[in-house]
Amino acid sequence: MSKQGYIARYFNIVRKLSQQKYCSYEELESFLEREFEMLQMQDDTLEFNFSKRTLQRDIREIRNILGIDIMYSRSQRGYYIIQDDYSSDLFLKTLEEINSFSALKLTNSLESIVYLEKRNPKRAEFLPDIVQAIQRKNKIEFRYLKFGEEKETLRKVSPLAIREFDNRWYLIADDKEVVKTFGLERMNNVTILKEKIEGAINFDYNDKYKYSYGIIVPTSGKPEKIVLSVNKKQAAYLASLPLHDSQELIVVNDDEVLVKLELFLTEDFISELLSMSRFVTVLEPKKLQDKIKIILNDILDKY
Numbered sequence: 001m002s003k004q005g006y007i008a009r010y011f012n013i014v015r016k017l018s019q020q021k022y023c024s025y026e027e028l029e030s031f032l033e034r035e036f037e038m039l040q041m042q043d044d045t046l047e048f049n050f051s052k053r054t055l056q057r058d059i060r061e062i063r064n065i066l067g068i069d070i071m072y073s074r075s076q077r078g079y080y081i082i083q084d085d086y087s088s089d090l091f092l093k094t095l096e097e098i099n100s101f102s103a104l105k106l107t108n109s110l111e112s113i114v115y116l117e118k119r120n121p122k123r124a125e126f127l128p129d130i131v132q133a134i135q136r137k138n139k140i141e142f143r144y145l146k147f148g149e150e151k152e153t154l155r156k157v158s159p160l161a162i163r164e165f166d167n168r169w170y171l172i173a174d175d176k177e178v179v180k181t182f183g184l185e186r187m188n189n190v191t192i193l194k195e196k197i198e199g200a201i202n203f204d205y206n207d208k209y210k211y212s213y214g215i216i217v218p219t220s221g222k223p224e225k226i227v228l229s230v231n232k233k234q235a236a237y238l239a240s241l242p243l244h245d246s247q248e249l250i251v252v253n254d255d256e257v258l259v260k261l262e263l264f265l266t267e268d269f270i271s272e273l274l275s276m277s278r279f280v281t282v283l284e285p286k287k288l289q290d291k292i293k294i295i296l297n298d299i300l301d302k303y
Contacts, residue, residue: 008035010062013055014081017070022078025052065128067135126190127162130171134159137197140173143188152188158197161205165215166268172208174201179208181215213244214268226261227284234279235259243272258283265291 012035017023023031029050036048059070059079069082126142133140140159143152157173157180164170169184174197211223227250230238235257238247244261251258263269265288273280274295282289 022076067132139193139195142190216266228259229281
């Protein structure tokens, strides 16, 4: 079987066990056979071969390559994934993002009706290694080029989590006892080290990003109460896809909707406001109004 075929089988085993906690061998076999038909539409030379012996080998490979443990429960008569902080949901999203295999892209018959984003994030090929290092608590080493700099630096960090934002992937890591964020598109030569992460690292993902829009977290200052005035059409968009967990509709009338948020006034949040500036007016705080005015005046000066 081709490498793509093996990856597809590993992917679908994890996918099935993520959807159904206890899954019998027969259920797995039936599910894999149905999914495999999509692969065969792309490559009709592939043959579906699956047995209990194959499944045991796949479980070993999934553990070795992906760091995901699959066990069998005699009482429940089914296979299941041992869940942890970096569970299979993250792995599934990772595989989809890097397009190791995608059922939609592998199916020629859908090309005329399904159009996928062509802007694939750079350096996403590093994601499986980073996820594996996080799960196994190994340190990693890589070369990193900051925006605006010309020379790469060598970094050795303790990886904690990965985060997606605006079609980009970011590594959150402990770098000499300081939690930092690294853009994958600026990373090179990622290596999983044998050196283990010793002891517990004081890091709470939800707490760190509680008041942040996007990836930027200020090292000082406090989150601000923000009030926006939007028209009803824009309010409908914000209701279907909130800007942030703190978003709350506080006033709704015929002409406008007032939206309240609690966030740091970061560059990525301001950029998002500017992207819908025709439909949004900042009412509070004044410092955010002033920032928006300066940026808009700078833009006008260019024209």
